[in-house]
Amino acid sequence: MVKITINGRQVEAKENAKVLEVCRTNNFIIETVCAHESVSPYGNCRMCVVEITTKDGKNRVVPSCISKVEEGLDVKTNSEKVIAERKLSIQKLMARAPKSEVIKELAKKYGVDSTPLPLEDHQNCVLCSLCTRVCAEVVGVNAISKINRSTDPGALPYTVNFDACIACGSCAEICPTGAISLEDKDDTRTMAWPYQKHDFKMTKCKTCSRFYAPTKQLEYISGKSGQPMEFFAKCIDDR
Ligand code: SF4
Structure with missing residues (x-):
């Protein structure tokens, strides 16, 4: 087991567990589009991004579904950097599926009302695999x-x-x-x-x-x- 901190709360996690899985087990809600517990992670939609700081001070924003926990990891699920990155992810999803009600709802929640990216529109498919x-x-x-x-x-x-x-x-x-x-x-x-x-x-x-x-x-x-x-x-x- 390793000890990590999520939003200031210390929790224990199995070695090599994915950050998303540990956050969800400990009731930290992270919305995702391409993640599902029945299948392997893909890291495509990037809605699950979190900000991590390692024990030796390395700080970055990563997709939590494909990132593993490690001893002393500090995780923030809703920092400014995280929200900014999720907004970019939503803009990408909006370009892929501009008519999708699910994506429109997600965009509304994050206050995103448009995307600068060229529209692809694959009949609501967001290419999440x-x-x-x-x-x-x-x-x-x-x-x-x-x-x-x-x-x-x-x-x-x-x-x-x-x-x-x-x-x-x-x-x-x-x-x-x-x-x-x-x-x-x-x-x-x-x-x-x-x-x-x-x-x-x-x-x-x-x-x-x-x-x-x-x-x-x-x-x-x-x-x-x-x-x-x-x-x-x-x-x-x-x-
Ligand atoms: S493509 Fe066909 S076989 Fe595969 S999951 Fe869909 S319905 Fe089932």
């Missing part, structure tokens, strides 16, 4: 990637491989701005990512006749778990 990380690290499918990613307006921020995608919806669930959506209607799940859309067939429960899950997702789970597909002929409630 939470979708690619959840798909690769949690689902284990790697169906969404940065291949062909471009910052040009109208270009694909991420490319979805529809053959690989199992329509599980995890990317829609984790997307911080609602740029990815899904809709279930009758026997079809429609998934929409910025500039891309695809329909997936759903499986009908033999007992209650409800279309309860995408067939590709059930096939994937069947392959992973070794349960035969007949097992998935009924929904969870009717098994």
